[in-house]
Amino acid sequence: MTEPARRAHLVGVGETRYTKWGKIGDVTEHALACEAIKKAVADAGLSMDDVDGLASFAEDRNEAIFLAAEFGLPELRFANMVWMPGGGGTCAAVSNASMAVETGQAEVVVVYRSLCQGQYFRFGQGGPPRAAPPADAPPPTVQPASSMMLASIGFTMPYGLLNAAAAYALPTRRHMHLYGTTTEQLGMIAVTFREHASRNPRAVMGSRPMTLEDHQKAPMIADPHRLFDCCLESDGACAVVVTTAERARDLAKRPVEVLSSAQGTPKGYAFGPFSNANIADEIYATGGCESMAKRLYARAGVGPADIDVAQIYDHFTGCVLMQLEDYGFCKRGEGGPFVESGALAWQGGSLPTNTHGGSLSEAYIHGLNHVVEGVRSLRGESTSQVEDAEVCLVTAGACVPSSALILGRR
Amino acid sequence: MTRWFPDGMPQPLADSEAVAWWEAAAEHRLVVQRCTDCAHTRLPPAPICPECRSDGSEWHEVSGRGEIYSYTVVHRPIALDQQVPFVIAVVALEGAGGVRMISNIVDADPDELSIGLALEVAWEDMSDDLAIPRFRIVR
Numbered sequence: 210m211t212e213p214a215r216r217a218h219l220v221g222v223g224e225t226r227y228t229k230w231g232k233i234g235d236v237t238e239h240a241l242a243c244e245a246i247k248k249a250v251a252d253a254g255l256s257m258d259d260v261d262g263l264a265s266f267a268e269d270r271n272e273a274i275f276l277a278a279e280f281g282l283p284e285l286r287f288a289n290m291v292w293m294p295g296g297g298g299t300c301a302a303v304s305n306a307s308m309a310v311e312t313g314q315a316e317v318v319v320v321y322r323s324l325c326q327g328q329y330f331r332f333g334q335g336g337p338p339r340a341a342p343p344a345d346a347p348p349p350t351v352q353p354a355s356s357m358m359l360a361s362i363g364f365t366m367p368y369g370l371l372n373a374a375a376a377y378a379l380p381t382r383r384h385m386h387l388y389g390t391t392t393e394q395l396g397m398i399a400v401t402f403r404e405h406a407s408r409n410p411r412a413v414m415g416s417r418p419m420t421l422e423d424h425q426k427a428p429m430i431a432d433p434h435r436l437f438d439c440c441l442e443s444d445g446a447c448a449v450v451v452t453t454a455e456r457a458r459d460l461a462k463r464p465v466e467v468l469s470s471a472q473g474t475p476k477g478y479a480f481g482p483f484s485n486a487n488i489a490d491e492i493y494a495t496g497g498c499e500s501m502a503k504r505l506y507a508r509a510g511v512g513p514a515d516i517d518v519a520q521i522y523d524h525f526t527g528c529v530l531m532q533l534e535d536y537g538f539c540k541r542g543e544g545g546p547f548v549e550s551g552a553l554a555w556q557g558g559s560l561p562t563n564t565h566g567g568s569l570s571e572a573y574i575h576g577l578n579h580v581v582e583g584v585r586s587l588r589g590e591s592t593s594q595v596e597d598a599e600v601c602l603v604t605a606g607a608c609v610p611s612s613a614l615i616l617g618r619r
Numbered sequence: 620m621t622r623w624f625p626d627g628m629p630q631p632l633a634d635s636e637a638v639a640w641w642e643a644a645a646e647h648r649l650v651v652q653r654c655t656d657c658a659h660t661r662l663p664p665a666p667i668c669p670e671c672r673s674d675g676s677e678w679h680e681v682s683g684r685g686e687i688y689s690y691t692v693v694h695r696p697i698a699l700d701q702q703v704p705f706v707i708a709v710v711a712l713e714g715a716g717g718v719r720m721i722s723n724i725v726d727a728d729p730d731e732l733s734i735g736l737a738l739e740v741a742w743e744d745m746s747d748d749l750a751i752p753r754f755r756i757v758r
């Protein structure tokens with residue numbers, strides 16, 4: 210057990226403007242990261258000179274060593290990147306930062322994420338746009354894979370499985386087959402998060418109300434995913450400051466404790482349904498997080514009934530629904546009726562979820578904005594504040610190797 | 620020679636382990652990798668058996684029949700000149716020890732698809748050296 214004085218706490222959060230993808234072209238992605246980091250450090254009441262660690266995830270293009278040099282940090286004692294791919298690593302980055310401060314490797318670690326999809330490529334398209342091959346192009350053949358990841362997706366790309374909307378439609382379609390889950394139930398998730406976003410001035414879709422009818426009329430992307438089942442593609446950055454209980458005590462804002470954190474990848478899961486057709490049948494139509502969730506709860510000494518508010522990684526509505534089952538808020542297969550009951554609503558719901566609007570309606574910052582909202586919801590600063598919230602679950606991307614946090618204020 | 624997808628579709632990427640799988644495919648043989656110690660089957664190819672950790676393996680040819688384990692009807696093209704919608708499916712292969720693979724279902728009306736539907740392989744020769752196993756509904 211970590212000695213109480215060194216227990217990890219989240220003491221500062223910050224973000225830049227959030228926009229539709231491609232709208233931030235006047236600054237570089239790393240300049241945007243710097244802006245979010247500065248704001249989070251200022252929010253904590255700390256100085257950049259106090260920062261001695263930087264942590265990120267998802268093959269971050271904005272390397273900690275360069276950011277540290279740009280900021281003139283006195284010494285970078287901890288620089289860390291998570292192996293969980295994409296948004297699956299969001300909470301693991303906070304977990305790693307927590308371990309660093311708890312073990313004394315560093316005192317103040319900032320977790321950051323910056324995305325300017327217009328400056329690189331749109332994740333939603335699964336890579337740079339493909340041009341027609343020139344008339345004199347050599348005939349199609351097998352190409353060498355230069356990494357394990359490419360070798361893995363090398364078996365799925367030739368079939369056009371390149372974007373996430375199609376990949377995560379596969380477990381969701383099977384969930385519908387096994388349990389009778391409906392597109393209207395998926396739509397309830399999107400509509401609820403959009404309603405939450407309506408009060409959040411940072412939300413990209415804050416002024417665009419959505420009804421279930423709007424959801425049902427939206428164009429189909431990859432069945433059963435309609436447009437509004439898919440998260441936004443955004444530009445923006447955010448950051449979270451992690452330090453020890455002792456240091457947290459006299460800072461600017463009420464600290465939020467990391468009650469527990471976990472990473473989890475089931476046996477044989479690899480990259481999940483994006484490239485793996487051979488996930489065990491028992492967990493194919495799940496978020497893959499069930500066994501991790503049990504460890505997470507046990508370590509925090511709480512259960513699903515103790516969660517006052519949840520920030521659940523919402524790349525796709527079906528992945529939210531399957532996570533609700535993974536994390537024990539309802540039985541396996543009952544996610545559809547659970548969301549249909551209005552459970553996720555800010556007011557009147559049994560599990561108010563994504564009070565910022567989530568990736569479906571606030572912004573897609575690879576889920577680090579969910580950690581930011583988790584902190585705000587326990588400080589009493591959410592724009593859809595759950596009264597007296599004391600325990601918050603934050604999850605990272607599911608249907609990939611994932612991670613999660615339970616945050617608390619005591 | 621039937622073509623369903625344009626040349627501009629992403630080409631397979633293979634490490635040295637997987638090249639033999641594509642060589643079999645070029646001969647219209649659908650194979651899975653089978654452990655020579657415990658007979659566990661796997662796909663894509665990998666250097667170690669995840670059940671007994673043996674590094675011994677052989678190629679086991681399967682019938683090319685199977686069924687839909689899950690699927691999605693995709694409405695956005697991947698390549699220029701590609702017809703949409705197109706179908707991506709998880710196909711459970713017959714006689715493959717439970718092994719599934721990602722593929723496409725061709726010559727099908729999306730409305731007739733359902734999980735459990737019987738399929739058979741339909742090879743698409745993209746070039747002299749590259750054949751892609753797609754699937755069609757057994758009618």
Ligand SMILES: [Zn+2]
Pocket residue numbers: 654655656657658659668669670671672673
């Ligand atoms: Zn074996």
